[in-house]
Amino acid sequence: xxxxxxxxxxxxxxxxxxxxxxxxxxxxxxxxxxxxxxxxxxxxxxxxxxxxxxxxxxxxxxxxxxxxxxxxxxxxxxxxxxxxxxxxxxxxxxxxxxxxxxxxxxxxxxxxxxxxxxxxxxxxxxxxxxxxxxxxxxxxxxxxxxxxxxxxxxxxxxxxxxxxxxxxxxxxxxxxxxxxxxxxxxxxxxxxxxxxxxxxxxxxxxxxxxxxxxxxxxxxxxxxxxxxxxxxxxxxxxxxxxxxxxxxxxxxx
Amino acid sequence: xxxxxxxxxxxxxxxxxxxxxxxxxxxxxxxxxxxxxxxxxxxxxxxxxxxxxxxxxxxxxxxxxxxxxxxxxxxxxxxxxxxxxxxxxxxxxxxxxxxxxxxxxxxxxxxxxxxxxxxxxxxxxxxxxxxxxxxxxxxxxxxxxxxxxxxxxxxxxxxxxxxxxxxxxxxxxxxxxxxxxxxxxxxxxxxxxxxxxxxxxxxxxxxxxxxxxxxxxxxxxxxxxxxxxxxxxxxxxxxxxxxxxxxxxxxxxxxxxxxxxxxxxxxxxxxxxxxxxxxxxxxxxxxxxxxxxxxxxxxxxxxxxxxxxxxxxxxxxxxxxxxxxxxxxxxxxxxxxxxxxxxxxxxxxxxxxxxxxxxxxxxxxxxxxxxxxxxxxxxxxxxxxxxx
Ligand SMILES: Cc1cc2nc3c(=O)[nH]c(=O)nc-3n(C[C@H](O)[C@H](O)[C@H](O)COP(=O)(O)OP(=O)(O)OC[C@H]3O[C@@H](n4cnc5c(N)ncnc54)[C@H](O)[C@@H]3O)c2cc1C
Ligand SMILES: Cc1cc2nc3c(=O)[nH]c(=O)nc-3n(C[C@H](O)[C@H](O)[C@H](O)COP(=O)(O)OP(=O)(O)OC[C@H]3O[C@@H](n4cnc5c(N)ncnc54)[C@H](O)[C@@H]3O)c2cc1C
Numbered sequence: 001x002x003x004x005x006x007x008x009x010x011x012x013x014x015x016x017x018x019x020x021x022x023x024x025x026x027x028x029x030x031x032x033x034x035x036x037x038x039x040x041x042x043x044x045x046x047x048x049x050x051x052x053x054x055x056x057x058x059x060x061x062x063x064x065x066x067x068x069x070x071x072x073x074x075x076x077x078x079x080x081x082x083x084x085x086x087x088x089x090x091x092x093x094x095x096x097x098x099x100x101x102x103x104x105x106x107x108x109x110x111x112x113x114x115x116x117x118x119x120x121x122x123x124x125x126x127x128x129x130x131x132x133x134x135x136x137x138x139x140x141x142x143x144x145x146x147x148x149x150x151x152x153x154x155x156x157x158x159x160x161x162x163x164x165x166x167x168x169x170x171x172x173x174x175x176x177x178x179x180x181x182x183x184x185x186x187x188x189x190x191x192x193x194x195x196x197x198x199x200x201x202x203x204x205x206x207x208x209x210x211x212x213x214x215x216x217x218x219x220x221x222x223x224x225x226x227x228x229x230x231x232x233x234x235x236x237x238x239x240x241x242x243x244x245x246x247x248x249x250x251x252x253x
Numbered sequence: 254x255x256x257x258x259x260x261x262x263x264x265x266x267x268x269x270x271x272x273x274x275x276x277x278x279x280x281x282x283x284x285x286x287x288x289x290x291x292x293x294x295x296x297x298x299x300x301x302x303x304x305x306x307x308x309x310x311x312x313x314x315x316x317x318x319x320x321x322x323x324x325x326x327x328x329x330x331x332x333x334x335x336x337x338x339x340x341x342x343x344x345x346x347x348x349x350x351x352x353x354x355x356x357x358x359x360x361x362x363x364x365x366x367x368x369x370x371x372x373x374x375x376x377x378x379x380x381x382x383x384x385x386x387x388x389x390x391x392x393x394x395x396x397x398x399x400x401x402x403x404x405x406x407x408x409x410x411x412x413x414x415x416x417x418x419x420x421x422x423x424x425x426x427x428x429x430x431x432x433x434x435x436x437x438x439x440x441x442x443x444x445x446x447x448x449x450x451x452x453x454x455x456x457x458x459x460x461x462x463x464x465x466x467x468x469x470x471x472x473x474x475x476x477x478x479x480x481x482x483x484x485x486x487x488x489x490x491x492x493x494x495x496x497x498x499x500x501x502x503x504x505x506x507x508x509x510x511x512x513x514x515x516x517x518x519x520x521x522x523x524x525x526x527x528x529x530x531x532x533x534x535x536x537x538x539x540x541x542x543x544x545x546x547x548x549x550x551x552x553x554x555x556x557x558x559x560x561x562x563x564x565x566x567x568x569x570x571x572x573x574x575x576x577x578x579x580x581x582x583x584x585x586x587x588x589x590x591x592x593x594x595x596x597x598x599x600x601x602x603x604x605x606x607x608x609x610x611x612x613x614x615x616x617x618x619x620x621x622x623x624x625x626x627x628x629x630x631x632x633x634x635x636x637x638x639x640x641x
Binding site: 034069070073074077188189190191192193194195196198199 | 261262264265266268269272273305306307308311315320321322330
């Protein structure tokens, strides 16, 4: 079985983000970019399925600016077999919306014929949490989101989902779209010998136009603001006072 | 065409190594710094992870089980490792000496491959109490007796000889007459731990690199068959020059890593610490320090990466490598000192890694050729061109 894993290039989670002066978004000029951490987990899961013999080829795909090929090389160095870069923007600040991404991924699925797609549950930049679900709808496939455990059993996948207040186990028909949650696995380091080998793995470069998909934004960002700074705390004199404040002022107990 | 950007591979090497250093080495630093000892359980645990990540012995060529890095990529990896406590990265993410590549097929089986697999450690012994910068002045000797060689004398300051399984030892094996007077001939030997007549004693306590030990090696009629010679008889320094050429650049690269870590702490502290109602980074007394630190670090990096690139290009000179080592180690000393200054009293406390980066910086200007010897090499190259 072939598995498709979409990977997004996002601002590194360690970077302290700054809002652009005009409020149109976050400043991405000269900041460190990395693979979306949930996509790293998705790649790792695909590699584990390959190591277990369930999967025989891992194709990674990234949609965005040309520099996203760095992200693809990282996925290849982790253990993916082949990469497809779909250039859909020139400026890093142009985020491609989930529906456009899902449409492009559908086109790739139609062409590649994978039996499984594993996405990250969301990208840590725009936190949309929509691409996997939209792709499943466009393909008419089943979906298993927020996965913390995955087992492929013939024509079905048994997936444990992280839901509010606990875990839910579902059985879905293959082919399916799975979205990876944080606890699914711990991604491996791209090993040095594999990094050196990644250079020789194929990376195809396409454009959104090659697939006939319109990536024009449909959403308008009204304003972007920094989170409010943390206010200074207060000292309470006694446990009773603390409980009273939690009850009356904070309303949490 | 000049191109100063990193390749995709180099960027990934840096990312992987940095992630490993931060996740697997930093958590053990406090223990090693406070006790001066790196326990074997930790070594084995981290070593296994380093092997899995392909970071172990990554300096080695691909055909013997290393990562097959070019010199610049290898040094980028060294810079990231250099951020962490030296004992941790040297033992857990070991880099076997390149000189092991000079061995015969049998010597490779016995020494090189086990080091690459993480089953053995090497150490390299040249320095003696009476011979440091002037290595040709060494007294420890090897005397031929029939088919065997008999070793006598003392080596000191030998790094991690306590845990090493064998030593590569340089011995005076004869003398030749040259127009400039007699010159000692040197031969290199493999000496296994446990060989009769070979003793390893505890070395000195050292201000730099806690947990990274040094030892005294004693040879008392230590008898070895000729099969233990590395390279050819009397050609010890030739082997060393061929295979250890880039170790100065390694010192430079690890120094750059530590300097960058100290600078990172300093920038963050200056941006957060308030005195007199404002961030101390707003005072030019502090901000100009940061500017100089960043500029000097970049200068040292450029010298190092240039020498590394030239090393593979074949155009490197001794002076190029000496300049890189000299600049990087002196910049590290400056940055470590200023980082502490910017942190005020907190800079001296071992809650932060700065006091030890400052201590660790000291040895870098001494080993692998003192700063004076580096200046000697650079100026000699300048003057020789004028016949002096
Ligand atoms: C922690 C540590 C670990 C080490 N590990 C090893 C190891 O694993 N294996 C090994 O073989 N060695 C090792 N060494 C030895 C190291 O390489 C030597 O310390 C170094 O070469 C300097 O020699 P020295 O200490 O004898 O100083 P000396 O050579 O005695 O120098 C004393 C001073 O004289 C100066 N000087 C000497 N000659 C000249 C000159 N021609 N012109 C101007 N100034 C000069 C020096 O620069 C220095 O300032 C280690 C040293 C240390 C501190
Ligand atoms: C070992 C030790 C023992 C001590 N013992 C005592 C003690 O017994 N009693 C006691 O009260 N204190 C004690 N101290 C505190 C000591 O006096 C302070 O560390 C010192 O005054 C500096 O303050 P700080 O560490 O908070 O650094 P900060 O004042 O935060 O300084 C940080 C950096 O900002 C710089 N800076 C600050 N203001 C300006 C400015 N306006 N312009 C330019 N640069 C500026 C400083 O020069 C420094 O480089 C001790 C400190 C140490 C390390």
